[in-house]
Amino acid sequence: MTSPPDPWPLPQRGPLKPMDGTARCSTQDHEQAPLCGRPATWHIAWTLNPGVASSFACDQHMDAFRAEFVYADRHPVDAACPLPGMTWWGPAGLCALDLDTSHDHTPEEITRAH
Numbered sequence: 001m002t003s004p005p006d007p008w009p010l011p012q013r014g015p016l017k018p019m020d021g022t023a024r025c026s027t028q029d030h031e032q033a034p035l036c037g038r039p040a041t042w043h044i045a046w047t048l049n050p051g052v053a054s055s056f057a058c059d060q061h062m063d064a065f066r067a068e069f070v071y072a073d074r075h076p077v078d079a080a081c082p083l084p085g086m087t088w089w090g091p092a093g094l095c096a097l098d099l100d101t102s103h104d105h106t107p108e109e110i111t112r113a114h
Helices: 059-068 107-111
Strands: 042-047 053-057 073-076 086-089 094-095
Touching: 042 107, 053 059
Parallel strands: none
Antiparallel strands: 042 053, 042 073, 086 094
8 A cells, every 4th residue: 555645745754654552753854864762742733534644743943833834633652642543533633442454554564674
């Protein structure tokens, strides 16, 4: 499965990492920079349709994103966000276990390092 094309420019994000229950800021300040790696405080949905494109951000990077980018939704990181099998859910915009088995990705694919 390929990712949907970005409808607008997004901040530089690091490579997809396995979801292991930890939420770290996945922002790179530029292409050659290391990942931020600070504890994430925000979960950002850059797009919701078609498919969710999301990332985690620390407070510092969230402030920059709010000033420079358009995103579909965000919420504070909670315990559910970085767990395998979670998805952006409903009008509340929170993470919940995705029980829809019609998706292209299995939990094993989500947690496998790319």
